[in-house]
Amino acid sequence: MKPVEIAKGVYHVGVQDWNIRDFHGYSTERGSSYNAYLIVDDKIVLIDTVKKDFADQLLANISSVVDPKKIDFVISNHTEMDHSGGLARVMHYIGEDKPVFCSKMGHKNLSSHFTQKFNYRPVENGEEISTGKRQFVFLETRMLHWPDSMFTFDKSEGILFSSDAFGQHYAGYEIFDDVVGHAIMPHAKKYFANILLLYAPRILKLADQITEMGLDIRMICPDHGIIWRKEPSKIIDAYVTWSRQIPEKKAVVAYDTMWKSTRTMAEAVSDGIAETGVAVKPIHIRSSDRSEIMTELLDAKAVIIGSPTINNNIFPTVADLLTYVKGFKPKNRIGTAFGSYGWSGEAVKIIRQELEAMGVEIIDQGLRIQYVPDVDAVAQCVDFGRKIGEAVNG
Ligand SMILES: Cc1cc2nc3c(=O)[nH]c(=O)nc-3n(C[C@H](O)[C@H](O)[C@H](O)COP(=O)(O)O)c2cc1C
Ligand SMILES: [Fe+2]
Ligand SMILES: [Fe+2]
Incomplete structure (x- = not known):
């Protein structure tokens, strides 16, 4: 030029x-x-x-x-x-x-x-x-x-x-x-x-x-x-x-998944949040760039992270996102975690601890569902989402 x-x-x-x-x-x-x-x-x-x-x-x-x-x-x-x-x-x-x-x-x-x-x-x-x-x-x-x-x-x-x-x-x-x-x-x-x-x-x-x-x-x-x-x-x-970081009535539900159980959870959680009038987007971490997710988080009150448990741990892309977000020391956020698991199910606790370490106020201990969510489990996820939405609405 x-x-x-x-x-x-x-x-x-x-x-x-x-x-x-x-x-x-x-x-x-x-x-x-x-x-x-x-x-x-x-x-x-x-x-x-x-x-x-x-x-x-x-x-x-x-x-x-x-x-x-x-x-x-x-x-x-x-x-x-x-x-x-x-x-x-x-x-x-x-x-x-x-x-x-x-x-x-x-x-x-x-x-x-x-x-x-x-x-x-x-x-x-x-x-x-x-x-x-x-x-x-x-x-x-x-x-x-x-x-x-x-x-x-x-x-x-x-x-x-x-x-x-x-x-x-x-x-x-x-x-x-x-x-x-x-x-x-x-x-x-x-x-x-x-x-x-x-x-x-x-x-x-x-x-x-x-x-x-x-x-x-x-x-x-x-x-x-x-x-x-x-x-x-x-x-x-x-x-x-x-x-000033005065977040909007908005939630970001960022997750990854291996066999789509955590995806089913993420979408049901988002449905519940949306019912409360809070703006929400379920974001599949592996299909998005971390910088895009960070942009969505800039004005979101709620940081909701989902991961299946893999080898007693969180999914690596979830760790990538958490590491990245932590670096920005975001203020005035609330959050919790969710995820599907098979036997030991450590992911939710690990995410919760990570969110806590970055100063996010934990509004719920998190939701774990064993293997594939059935109708009841999906309803539980929607309820969990409503609870998050109410917390955002204050
Ligand atoms: C490679 C691999 C490792 C796993 N490791 C664990 C584990 O350590 N603890 C556990 O509770 N579940 C473990 N699981 C089971 C998954 O957490 C379970 O299948 C879950 O429903 C997957 O959720 P998703 O469909 O969202 O990926 C593992 C699954 C795979 C494929
Ligand atoms: Fe530059
Ligand atoms: Fe620069």
Whole structure:
């Protein structure tokens, strides 16, 4: 994709990764993009690079605007390799002595990624830099989502270069919020649920800080997906809402099964939940991606997990999901477990303990059915579901 001038003298020179479907274990059904931005002022600045394999495409994009050798310095908002992988190639091309502005942690982390010693210029939180007509301020955003993460804010134009924050894995020629419309929100939500949820308390603090500083944000340029130019407040407000974790009247019933008994249970449990007016979806874990399930969990009050017992344990895909979800430290959830078993039936207890360990309030000891559920057992599952639904309704 050719560069796009997104504001006067500001060019999107990043690349579209149309084909990626698995981004470090996150399913990216719409591909992704690695956005980099070129600012042409008295000084010429590149903000972030792209994945290593796309570095030549980035240089070609820059070349169609200016000779890359004319770049005066690079700003690295984030060390992760989807944005820094191309740095060595870019520096080699534009001149290895050119300054690379980054946070102090960025300096440390970039030094752990590249053997070459670039001309790093670590900046303080709030430090400013001028490119001539434009004035930029650097804002440290530690752990959003890496220790090195920072924002670069163009004070003159109100453009926030926000690194991974406010991004979405979405490849497309339509690179603005007003072009894609509300259809972008599920992608933004998935990104938040899978990359940022763990840092929700920091996001709330950051939102307060932005208000206190009175930053006039007119455009948000993240490092993935579309640019928020029409309504930047829409994504900031969504981040605040998601970070508060006040779940909706919704339950996720995630399960796996070998011979479909636990599936029968999952569907009957869901029927019972639905009867109480609570939104619910039975999700077969092996047919879904963990990042999809995590997105469903973002605003669900109830986390209901089902597994058959296999070799005195839970099914491996259930363990995968529980491990993944635990990492995000979700707040304000209730939950329980269910599953079919043959003789020893440990799965329900193991899940319950796992949910408890991640701070989920256990509303029931769980439901076990031996082998194939009969009519009575199915009725028991529906009752169990109703009880869950009532707990969600409070
Ligand atoms: C490979 C294998 C190992 C099993 N291990 C156990 C076990 O350790 N304890 C137990 O209670 N049941 C065990 N079972 C029995 C299943 O839990 C039982 O068949 C159950 O109904 C399967 O539920 P599903 O149809 O949802 O897969 C095992 C079944 C299989 C196929
Ligand atoms: Fe990142
Ligand atoms: Fe990223």
